[in-house]
Amino acid sequence: MELRILRYFSAVADEGSITDAAKILHVTQPTLSRQLAQLEAEMGVPLFTRGRSGIELTDRGAVLHRYALDILALADKAAEEVAMPESSVTGTVHIGAGETRAFSIVANACMRVHRRYPSVTFDVHDGTSADLKEHFARGFYDFLLDCNSGENAEFNQLTLPLRDAWGIVVRYDDPPAALDAIRAEDLLGRALIVPPHGLSRTLRHWAGPARTQLERQIVATQGLPLNSRYLVSTGLGVVFTFGGLVDGQSDAGDLRFRPLAPHVEAVHKVLWRKVMPTKPMQALIDELTPMCG
Numbered sequence: 001m002e003l004r005i006l007r008y009f010s011a012v013a014d015e016g017s018i019t020d021a022a023k024i025l026h027v028t029q030p031t032l033s034r035q036l037a038q039l040e041a042e043m044g045v046p047l048f049t050r051g052r053s054g055i056e057l058t059d060r061g062a063v064l065h066r067y068a069l070d071i072l073a074l075a076d077k078a079a080e081e082v083a084m085p086e087s088s089v090t091g092t093v094h095i096g097a098g099e100t101r102a103f104s105i106v107a108n109a110c111m112r113v114h115r116r117y118p119s120v121t122f123d124v125h126d127g128t129s130a131d132l133k134e135h136f137a138r139g140f141y142d143f144l145l146d147c148n149s150g151e152n153a154e155f156n157q158l159t160l161p162l163r164d165a166w167g168i169v170v171r172y173d174d175p176p177a178a179l180d181a182i183r184a185e186d187l188l189g190r191a192l193i194v195p196p197h198g199l200s201r202t203l204r205h206w207a208g209p210a211r212t213q214l215e216r217q218i219v220a221t222q223g224l225p226l227n228s229r230y231l232v233s234t235g236l237g238v239v240f241t242f243g244g245l246v247d248g249q250s251d252a253g254d255l256r257f258r259p260l261a262p263h264v265e266a267v268h269k270v271l272w273r274k275v276m277p278t279k280p281m282q283a284l285i286d287e288l289t290p291m292c293g
Helices: 005-013 018-025 031-044 057-084 103-116 129-137 202-218 226-232 281-290
Strands: 047-051 055-056 091-097 120-125 143-146 155-159 164-173 193-194 218-221 237-240 255-259 269-273
Touching: 005 018, 005 031, 005 057, 018 031, 031 047, 031 164, 055 057, 057 091, 091 103, 091 129, 091 281, 103 120, 103 143, 120 193, 129 143, 155 281, 164 202, 193 226, 202 218, 226 237, 226 255
Parallel strands: 091 120, 091 143, 193 218, 193 237
Antiparallel strands: 047 055, 143 269, 155 269, 164 237, 164 255
């Protein structure tokens, strides 16, 4: 399976039209159709369904499309690094990061690198911790901003000086908003909104004996705090998140953040693989290191 054919396949999947994809790829429509037919023959299954309204992926085609996007992204990243001039600091630094105030430290370091090396750019990917870690492990990111306080001995790491407090965000007129801090028993019987993979290890430890009951009360999962505020505003439930993310928004005046009791903090680390870093990566490491003491 050639990268060129995967690019053809991905373009058709994205455009939903062989004609439109052929224009983007600068190939003739018969050539593109022939390449797709050869790919389907190689796979041994139909990848597209064709109709008057256009072309759509089959279930098997959708699976191949997901892999194709990953393969092409890695191939582009490899080509970018190999083509990087030996004597100059230029290229793109790929960073995976969830929503946290600690990213402000990374952002400041990026700004300093760009001022010093204007040809260095940054590609920041947002997402849930589980998805980011999976893509980091597969080589899609140069750095990962990890909020897991556990050990990561297989990676180089810097611990950021800013920590986030775990808590809940509730409507201002919801009874928990009147409390100074939230204990697990304060949430018994309440509808809960949690991260996509359920209560994290940190939150399960905090909940203690109430953990099982709280997990039965989950009504929604949401990975991005900025979106979860709308779920809270409707009265659907209360959301577990870091302080300063949802409640810090200028249009979130109807929401209140209340920290957990006992106090629970998230320790943030910047991770990178134990291989020779590229020059743009090393420039970012050099800026981050003094910030992390």
